């Protein structure tokens with residue numbers, strides 16, 4: 001089956017729903033569609049404070065349906081391939097969507113398997129990550145139970161979902177340890193694969 005839309009948005013994350021809502025506010029008549037397979041929408045910046053213990057995972061969760069304007073057509077599906085010469089996108093079901101304008105925002109995929117052994121140990125053995133709803137609650141469990149030893153924080157090279165996130169959890173952890181009066185009992189190490197502490201020089205100066 002083939003359907004046509006004036007504007008076709010791939011991905012209903014922060015970018016996709018913002019674009020759909022903004023366009024709809026500007027023009028009530030334009031034919032807009034979103035391709036998004038998930039019924040759940042996570043506010044990912046909130047994951048930092050879930051890991052830091054100030055927010056629950058549930059507080060970051062919204063129903064995707066509540067974020068897509070009723071007059072925007074939602075295809076609950078994966079985009080499978082792009083046919084730019086036909087102005088078309090083929091969905092996993094085999095259906096085809098054609099467009100006049102295409103917005104591609106399917107986010108960043110987490111490739112845990114590209115680091116040897118990571119997928120096997122993530123979520124246990126004191127190995128945690130704030131980058132996924134599946135792993136972030138375990139970060140808080142680890143932080144909460146820190147009493148002594150070394151806590152290692154890592155920042156991979158770009159592209160990553162949020163350049164500040166790896167540092168923010170270090171500061172939140174240090175703050176928790178300070179409040180518990182045990183900061184001096186722990187060694188916090190931040191291993192940064194990037195060239196600078198933060199890409200914006202104004203902030204970098206005070207962080208360094």
Ligand SMILES: Cc1cc2nc3c(=O)[nH]c(=O)nc-3n(C[C@H](O)[C@H](O)[C@H](O)COP(=O)(O)OP(=O)(O)OC[C@H]3O[C@@H](n4cnc5c(N)ncnc54)[C@H](O)[C@@H]3O)c2cc1C
Pocket residue numbers: 010011012013014015016035036037038043044045046047048077078079080105106107108130131132161162164165
């Ligand atoms: C821990 C953490 C902290 C962060 N902190 C901040 C912060 O403080 N400030 C800030 O500005 N940003 C922050 N960010 C970054 C911010 O969350 C992202 O930049 C933002 O979510 C990116 O939006 P997006 O729509 O591009 O991708 P996403 O929000 O990841 O959405 C992508 C969507 O595309 C869908 N999708 C994937 N594949 C397909 C497909 N084949 N077909 C159709 N749909 C598909 C997915 O289901 C998903 O819903 C943080 C991120 C994390 C993880």
